[in-house]
Amino acid sequence: MSEIILEAKDIFKSFYKTKEQKLNILKGVSLQVVRGKISIIVGASGAGKSTLLHILSGLDNADSGEVKLNGTDISNLSDEKLSSLRNQKIGFVFQFHHLLPEFVAAENIAIPLMINGEPKQKALQRAEELLELVGLSDRANHKPSELSGGEQQRVAVARALANNPDIIFADEPTGNLDSANSELLHKLFVELKEKLGITFLVVTHNPQLVNLGDKVFEMKDGVIH
Numbered sequence: 001m002s003e004i005i006l007e008a009k010d011i012f013k014s015f016y017k018t019k020e021q022k023l024n025i026l027k028g029v030s031l032q033v034v035r036g037k038i039s040i041i042v043g044a045s046g047a048g049k050s051t052l053l054h055i056l057s058g059l060d061n062a063d064s065g066e067v068k069l070n071g072t073d074i075s076n077l078s079d080e081k082l083s084s085l086r087n088q089k090i091g092f093v094f095q096f097h098h099l100l101p102e103f104v105a106a107e108n109i110a111i112p113l114m115i116n117g118e119p120k121q122k123a124l125q126r127a128e129e130l131l132e133l134v135g136l137s138d139r140a141n142h143k144p145s146e147l148s149g150g151e152q153q154r155v156a157v158a159r160a161l162a163n164n165p166d167i168i169f170a171d172e173p174t175g176n177l178d179s180a181n182s183e184l185l186h187k188l189f190v191e192l193k194e195k196l197g198i199t200f201l202v203v204t205h206n207p208q209l210v211n212l213g214d215k216v217f218e219m220k221d222g223v224i225h
């Protein structure tokens with residue numbers, strides 16, 4: 001039996017372009033994400049994919065609708081509860097790695113753990129383990145500027161994994177990578193799914209990554225098909 005880890009029901013979201021001009025972006029999006037699988041969201045630029053991902057991961061609020069993660073309705077949680085949920089259950093990978101330029105790879109992974117109360121030495125040890133998992137043990141002491149784009153993105157994946165999340169949200173994670181590095185990242189996602197049972201929800205235009213998906217959602221005209 002496949003278990004649903006994330007469920008969205010009838011999500012609406014609009015933005016005001018000007019005081020009078022309202023943009024209706026999400027017009028009743030519903031979807032179910034199966035635990036331990038790779039789910040993909042495709043759709044044209046401006047379709048609202050990033051907006052949806054932000055709402056599903058508790059980074060933004062919907063105007064209406066319901067989001068359930070692990071059976072918990074996150075649509076009406078306090079900011080404090082949401083941020084603790086994000087720290088514990090959710091990992092993010094964005095198109096741009098957002099690594100801190102002044103710090104080496106291991107520190108970039110350890111710092112969020114330390115912010116969550118982990119002692120420095122333990123956090124750095126965990127960072128080393130995670131770098132090994134993403135195949136970058138030998139890059140632990142390099143700053144982001146000394147890493148290739150693909151390596152930077154794999155450090156970002158290691159950072160996303162630091163808190164043992166149930167689900168990783170990735171927004172066009174290969175959007176900035178060449179095909180060889182994209183393929184490495186795809187293999188890593190599949191390996192993490194198979195080894196650790198991590199669930200992925202990935203927005204992508206990359207046909208190869210779409211092919212790896214266990215499930216593909218298409219966003220069009222404000223809904224999911």
Ligand SMILES: Nc1ncnc2c1ncn2[C@@H]1O[C@H](COP(=O)(O)OP(=O)(O)O)[C@@H](O)[C@H]1O
Nearest residue numbers: 015016025043044045046047048049050051052
């Ligand atoms: N904070 C915001 N304020 C106003 N408009 C926004 C905001 N965020 C996104 N939009 C608009 O919503 C639409 C969908 O954006 P987005 O979710 O980023 O699309 P996608 O990720 O599919 O390219 C776009 O027209 C964008 O300009």
Ligand SMILES: [Mg+2]
Nearest residue numbers: 049050051171
């Ligand atoms: Mg986007």
